[in-house]
Amino acid sequence: MNNIQHKVGAPPGTLVYSGEQRSEKVKITLIEYNENEFIEKDFYDFEECEKLLNQGMVRWINVDGIHDVALIDKIGKHFNIHPLTLEDIVHPNQRAKFEDYDNYVVSIMKMITLDSNEIHSEQLAVILMDGIVISFQEVEGGDAFDFIRDRLRQGKGRIRKMGADYLAYALIDAVVDFYFTILEKFGDKIEVLEDDLMNEPTKESLHQLHDMKREMIFVRKAVWPMREMINNMQRSESDLIKPATDVYLRDVHDHTIRVIDTVETYRDLLSGMMDIYLSSVSNKMNEVMKVLTIITTLFVPVTFIVGVYGMNFEFMPELHSKWGYPLTWLVMLAIIISLLFYFKRKKWL
Amino acid sequence: MNNIQHKVGAPPGTLVYSGEQRSEKVKITLIEYNENEFIEKDFYDFEECEKLLNQGMVRWINVDGIHDVALIDKIGKHFNIHPLTLEDIVHPNQRAKFEDYDNYVVSIMKMITLDSNEIHSEQLAVILMDGIVISFQEVEGGDAFDFIRDRLRQGKGRIRKMGADYLAYALIDAVVDFYFTILEKFGDKIEVLEDDLMNEPTKESLHQLHDMKREMIFVRKAVWPMREMINNMQRSESDLIKPATDVYLRDVHDHTIRVIDTVETYRDLLSGMMDIYLSSVSNKMNEVMKVLTIITTLFVPVTFIVGVYGMNFEFMPELHSKWGYPLTWLVMLAIIISLLFYFKRKKWL
Amino acid sequence: MNNIQHKVGAPPGTLVYSGEQRSEKVKITLIEYNENEFIEKDFYDFEECEKLLNQGMVRWINVDGIHDVALIDKIGKHFNIHPLTLEDIVHPNQRAKFEDYDNYVVSIMKMITLDSNEIHSEQLAVILMDGIVISFQEVEGGDAFDFIRDRLRQGKGRIRKMGADYLAYALIDAVVDFYFTILEKFGDKIEVLEDDLMNEPTKESLHQLHDMKREMIFVRKAVWPMREMINNMQRSESDLIKPATDVYLRDVHDHTIRVIDTVETYRDLLSGMMDIYLSSVSNKMNEVMKVLTIITTLFVPVTFIVGVYGMNFEFMPELHSKWGYPLTWLVMLAIIISLLFYFKRKKWL
Amino acid sequence: MNNIQHKVGAPPGTLVYSGEQRSEKVKITLIEYNENEFIEKDFYDFEECEKLLNQGMVRWINVDGIHDVALIDKIGKHFNIHPLTLEDIVHPNQRAKFEDYDNYVVSIMKMITLDSNEIHSEQLAVILMDGIVISFQEVEGGDAFDFIRDRLRQGKGRIRKMGADYLAYALIDAVVDFYFTILEKFGDKIEVLEDDLMNEPTKESLHQLHDMKREMIFVRKAVWPMREMINNMQRSESDLIKPATDVYLRDVHDHTIRVIDTVETYRDLLSGMMDIYLSSVSNKMNEVMKVLTIITTLFVPVTFIVGVYGMNFEFMPELHSKWGYPLTWLVMLAIIISLLFYFKRKKWL
């Protein structure tokens, strides 16, 4: 619920971090490569990193942490990034968006991760400049990007042969693919829950159903704007995105729509499960009611009869008959048996 | 639920099959024809197939199975197909789409089949090149295409006179028509279920209702993007699709919209049936309640009366009266009869 | 539910009738007119009809029945109609659509009729060529068109002065107007049902509600595409539709939107009625519960008291008191009266 | 529900009135004005009115009643109005629309009035010609227009200085403003109903809720097309609407959207109130159930105990003990008190 934090009143363009409080040192990872060379180095200081930037190579600067606004500011000044972009980077509750500036384009999006069975989200900003990609992550998570780093190191596939725009695409594609991993696990949880609700609807499963619904609401909120972001990226007229990358953007666009489709399908399934829960509960109630009614209906009439012969009237001829007692039993049994037949016919038994 | 499998982290453009594990040999069927000639041959090896491709004829290469990525790769290289297209082919959970490349156009869609009363879906990719159609199916199902093969063999209708684009259209049309067959059977199931729910709502029918709702969710997910796919195909500026085929594409577009209409209608009907179920259950509950209430209301007052005369007070004049016992019976009968009248008037009986 | 019949596997362009089985002879009615002359004649054979077609007049060929595919084929060949159009005509489950061909335009739509209080639908195809209108109906129903025939015979109004496009418009307008007649009757049924549900909710009225909902689903499915059909007709660039007819098409377009509005309003009303039903049922249940609770609450405590004095303990002083019995009655009456007051205050009585 | 009356089968362009039967004489009011002069006169005959039309002034002809088709026809012929427009005027169930003809533009819309707490609607047609405005109302209601007449008489504001298009705008603006008056009263009714449902949900308030929902459905149906009507009017290229009037049309467009917003908000509120009603009813049921359960649970066990000592076994030692009776009372009190504690802890009391 804390995803609407926002600096209120701060003048537009002032750099104030608005996410959770953090104190760890921010790590900068510089990767430089071309088809033949590959350099990788970690820094905790932008000045040192700055000196190492090689003109002729694709340079990927990954910043793990956005709470050190002074650092962000330094990077922003060095690369001539618009203050509003920097502001967006340090406010970790942006909507996914793509923006075109003169010297760079920026994509901001949400990554989701699964932590102790709950879905968390983290903001990622990817700035693409001429030959340079700068990525800003909220925390050092990186699983999604490990794979890309591996391929860069090993020089496999086409990634080392392509430019910075392909790297930016690869990062976004990794984020979208990660949604699938998470959603697949989520789908398994839905299946388990469904069986639970069908067979043994408890308050806990209702709880869980509600939590999953809420998680889907948040994933949905994160993923819908990504479609538009990639759309805008495809339509961008910036020279930074080469025509050869178009076909890859079209591909990641398709993946995003598939993620959205899956989220919507899960939402449909989850809301259908509320109906199942309610009808299971109402079925159980019905069953309880039937037991109550059968018991009452069987015993109340015969209890009346035994009450009759418990009366103390002086003149009750039946009481003095030898057959009174056994006949009463017979009558009561007859009543009970015919009631049982009646329930059988009504399909209550 | 397993339809969101996806290679996570795989670099875009690397060929990894991501569907169910399969081991059967992949069969390639080559059909070549023109107005006068017809050749049909099966292969388990693309090299052999390759040699037989006749320039002057329409060539249809049907591949039954997409788990042999090496084969797909070979075909892809031979026909110069973009790596992203090959990737889409071997990941059997694509959204329906149409894509335009320089030397070919590709349509990917879902076929549905009915297996032991459950709806399954399978991916079909149709590549249309100059004079060549290549189709990739997940499994050797083929019922939908048998009819086309028959007509090609017999040379009936206009199909042998038309080009490769007409063949591609015919394949897509067969897929769409197959949706109708499945949906018609589904419609019959809905009618049966509806009667069940009206007359005898059981937990099983609720179960079935839920399953059918879920099936419609998946069919819907499969069929909606087909509309857009055919739309894009109609609007394509590729030379591979001749103007003469336009009118047929318009026709298959209409059919797709009818499939969507039918799916939406079924969804409406199914969600109306949940209401019926709930109100049937609540009607039954009401009936049970009435029986309980009538029994209780009839016997509780008279049981009280017999209790009164079961008391052991020394001074109870009624007990010694000769008319005490029969009068008590009369009073009790009067109470029961007037209650029955009351229920009659309330329409509870 | 049988409205998704479709020839599966039939090659596109093969003429196979797919509606209900029929055997009656198909009647062709030829009407020819201009401002001064009027000719009307029935045929059961197209060859005879063919000879009578007068060049200078507006010719309306009405075909009552589409199950005689040989006849349809003959007509199609004579007027040079595209095979796909003929196919659409003989498959009586088309979506309403308008299509533009070189030598003709064709409108296909659904007419609805009310038969023994149920809504049925029938397909109508109207082909407009230069000076010729050909209409294909599933059955000889014609009420909707009788009026047009009368005006043609009598030469009243502007219809005899206008061309074939006006006639085509008049036919479509008659179909749309017929929707209003049906919907008006449907509206009356809704009002009656509403009163029933408010005052005496029975299982039968729930049944009826569900049937009406389903009927609206089908009418909706029939009428929505008509809007697009007329839209396309208005936007058509065919020379067959004269500019003077535009204003009439705009009018029929407005009528179609009004039909849609009415259908949507009825759907809203009907779904509101489900809520009424459920709350009526739950109100009744509540009432039953109250009776049960009141009876139980009144008699259970006093039955306990009489039970107490039915005990057989030797040492129970009350039993020997002269006032024991009347005092017990007083206490019990006091309990019952105070409970009645309590219920009164709770507004249960 | 009677708002779908429609002449079925009437040839388009034949003038037949289709509203409620009326017999009162139709009144024509002619107002002529320019900045300096003002003339107002009533007629029951168009011929007389016709003679008085002054070329140089703005002429407003208001017709109160549309059932006298002969009169409408006469006016139509005099001003050269298209037969379809006349038809729309005399069929009082049109959808709001704006149409552009060569010599005039026409706006048709619904006015709503509140009659004995129910919302009624009435059709208004406004024809704007060069210097002339002709308005047709179903009944002589006119409250909405009185204000305009007053301002014309008194020459206040800018209305006397502006042309006929401003007058047409002023009429439409008065209609839209009247919606606000009605909706405000409706809003008050909603607030009252809401309190009722919260505190004392009765069948009557449910009834009222349903009626209000239905009224909103009809208001919504009336008001939505007005937006489009005014939109079309704004976009009209007719010379009859001067550029200076554009800003006023933009204003009335905003008002219409606000009316729609309000209607949608009321619909949201009303459907939320159904939930309140249902949960109030279910809360009450719960309360009834609790009373029943508490009473039963308190008395059934102790009634069993007194039953035990009402048995007539010869050998029951307790019966002969001196302390049997008081001890039984103690046990029963203990049971009742501990049950009361249990209920207290369960928060049932």
Added chain:
Amino acid sequence: MNNIQHKVGAPPGTLVYSGEQRSEKVKITLIEYNENEFIEKDFYDFEECEKLLNQGMVRWINVDGIHDVALIDKIGKHFNIHPLTLEDIVHPNQRAKFEDYDNYVVSIMKMITLDSNEIHSEQLAVILMDGIVISFQEVEGGDAFDFIRDRLRQGKGRIRKMGADYLAYALIDAVVDFYFTILEKFGDKIEVLEDDLMNEPTKESLHQLHDMKREMIFVRKAVWPMREMINNMQRSESDLIKPATDVYLRDVHDHTIRVIDTVETYRDLLSGMMDIYLSSVSNKMNEVMKVLTIITTLFVPVTFIVGVYGMNFEFMPELHSKWGYPLTWLVMLAIIISLLFYFKRKKWL
């Protein structure tokens, strides 16, 4: 609910205040600044204010109160503002909108404030002219603007270096940011309520849920049109908005969409909570039912047995047996224990 007040019948362009009755004197605050100078002064009279307007500086005239129509009129005349704009300013229930006039542009929007835990809304109109910004607020609230005033005074940030269009943007941005503050507090309330409903669903929490739903309906109604307003502002071709401000407008547009997203998410969450409430209530009912049924089922059969031996038949052999009484107890205990086992197996206990 009182937000649809509207002057009915008032001729368009007549200045009548239509909000709540107020009598406090309207305060005018003039702030004039450029990069070097800053002047701030309060007035209660426009004439005095008028004299102080310095040509070369950015002038911000803030008017706290719109009920003094004479003052508004004076300001309107002085700055040549269109009567319709003035009218919009004094009717405090406008929809957010942006309008372009020759000499100025005007943005009207709703600010929301949180007063004693309830959301209130207030109208703000911002007129941007060449070098001048005039803002009209309903009441002297101003918290949202205090921050801007502070920055102007202190000359921090870029605001003093930018023109009047930046100031107008800053005001709108402050309004949008304030929505976040309110919504964050609202989100906390939702979390608290959610826990309440899960654990202890009371009538009060239902009440609160309904109130929050209604508040969201109103916030939604206020915020949706703001998106369009800012859109129109971005697309405006007025020279008053400099290209340099575009990027800031894009930013505020993003914020508005985020506000809308948050409102929609809250609506989703709140409607999910109704389901939780209903299922909690139905769970509780179920629990009550079970207690009732268990008690009844346990005691009714044994009460019948004790009734049997309370009968006064002369010939009942059991009564004279020494073991009759203890055996009866054993039988009754056996019945109760087996019933308890049965309930255990049914999971009712």
